[in-house]
Amino acid sequence: MGWVTRGKLAAFLAVALAIPATAQQSAPEAIHPPPHTAPFPNLGIGQTQGQVQSSLALGPELNRGGSARDLLAERRRLDAALAALQPQRRGTVDAYVVAIALDSDPVFAREAREAGKVLTRRYGAAGRAITLAGPDGRSGGLPKGSLTALTLTLARIAELMDPAEDVLVLYSTSHGAAEGLAYHYGDSGFGLLSPYRLGSVLAELGIQRRIVMLSACYSGVFVPYLQGRDTAIVTAASADRPSFGCQAQNDWTFFGDALINNALRKPQQLSAAAGEARQAIARWEATYALDPSQPQVVMGDGVAQWLPGLEARIPREATAPVGTPSVASFPVPARN
Numbered sequence: 001m002g003w004v005t006r007g008k009l010a011a012f013l014a015v016a017l018a019i020p021a022t023a024q025q026s027a028p029e030a031i032h033p034p035p036h037t038a039p040f041p042n043l044g045i046g047q048t049q050g051q052v053q054s055s056l057a058l059g060p061e062l063n064r065g066g067s068a069r070d071l072l073a074e075r076r077r078l079d080a081a082l083a084a085l086q087p088q089r090r091g092t093v094d095a096y097v098v099a100i101a102l103d104s105d106p107v108f109a110r111e112a113r114e115a116g117k118v119l120t121r122r123y124g125a126a127g128r129a130i131t132l133a134g135p136d137g138r139s140g141g142l143p144k145g146s147l148t149a150l151t152l153t154l155a156r157i158a159e160l161m162d163p164a165e166d167v168l169v170l171y172s173t174s175h176g177a178a179e180g181l182a183y184h185y186g187d188s189g190f191g192l193l194s195p196y197r198l199g200s201v202l203a204e205l206g207i208q209r210r211i212v213m214l215s216a217c218y219s220g221v222f223v224p225y226l227q228g229r230d231t232a233i234v235t236a237a238s239a240d241r242p243s244f245g246c247q248a249q250n251d252w253t254f255f256g257d258a259l260i261n262n263a264l265r266k267p268q269q270l271s272a273a274a275g276e277a278r279q280a281i282a283r284w285e286a287t288y289a290l291d292p293s294q295p296q297v298v299m300g301d302g303v304a305q306w307l308p309g310l311e312a313r314i315p316r317e318a319t320a321p322v323g324t325p326s327v328a329s330f331p332v333p334a335r336n
Helices: 006-013 049-057 068-083 106-122 147-160 195-205 219-226 254-259 270-287 303-311
Strands: 061-063 095-101 129-132 167-173 180-185 189-193 210-215 231-235 296-299
Touching: 068 129, 068 147, 095 106, 095 147, 106 129, 106 167, 106 254, 129 147, 147 167, 147 189, 147 195, 167 303, 180 195, 180 219, 195 219, 210 219, 210 254, 219 231, 219 296, 231 270, 231 303, 254 270, 270 296
Parallel strands: 095 129, 095 167, 167 210, 210 231
Antiparallel strands: 061 189, 180 189, 231 296
C-alpha cells in the first residue's frame, strides 16, 4: 500500500507547491470521494536531504483550495463527533476507539468505517468511539480523516479518559512510505504522519495504555517509536516491506480483511487474533506470489495486566465478515 519508496522520496518531494489543484470541490461531497489528479506537493524544507527528513519527522500537513463553506461544515461535523464522546467510568476499564482513513481512495474509508464498528462492539466502546473517514462512494456524513482531525480527537480523548485505567484503541488505514503514514485527500489535503510525531503526541497527552493497529506499507517503522510497557502494536508490514490490497475499488486491504473483518470478529484474545491474521496474510501472499509483508506484533510487558479486563467483555458470538474479500481484486493464480 505504498505511494512512494525510499529511493524515490527525493524526486517525490521535489514537486513544487505551486502546482494547481485541478479538481477542487465546492459542493457537498455526499457519498463520492474526490480523486487524486494532481501530484503530491513538497512537504519538506530547504534543499538538503537532512532538512527534508527533519521536516517530515514533525508531521507536516497542507490543505489548499478548499471551499470556505465546506471547511465550516467539516469543522462542525468533527466538533459534533467530539462533543458526543462520553467520559470514562471510574472503576471500569473503558476503551476509546478511533478508526481513521487518511486517504480519499475509497477502500480506506470503507475499511475504517467497518473497523470502527467491529472494534466498538468488541471492546464495548459505544459512546466512546469515533470514525474519521470521508465518503467512500456508498456512504458519507462522517468527519474526514486528517492529521489535524486525529490530533484533536486524541486530545479530546485524553481529557475524557483516566490514563491509569482506560485504553486507547487506534486503527489507521492509508497508503504509507518509509517515513510514515500518508494523508492525501483528493487534491486539497496532503501530509505525512511520522512515527516521531505520533509518538510525541501520545506522550504529550499522557495516553499510556494503547492498542495501535496500522494498515499501511512500511508501517513497522512505527514500532520503535510507539513500543512501551503498556502498548500493543499490530502493523500490516515491517519497516521495509509493502503490504497489499489497497486498490481503490476494494472493500478491504489484506491486513484489514484478515485482522478486522475476520480475526477480531471472533471471541479470542488480541494475540491470537493477530496470529490468525498473520497466517491468513502469509497464505494470500504465497498464493499470489507476492513478497511477504511481514506484519509486526509487539506486546509490552504491562499489557497483560490490563488487557484481560478489557477483553473479558468481548461478545461471545462472532459476527460474519462483510464486503468483498481483499483477494478478489487479484487474478486467479494459474494451476501447474
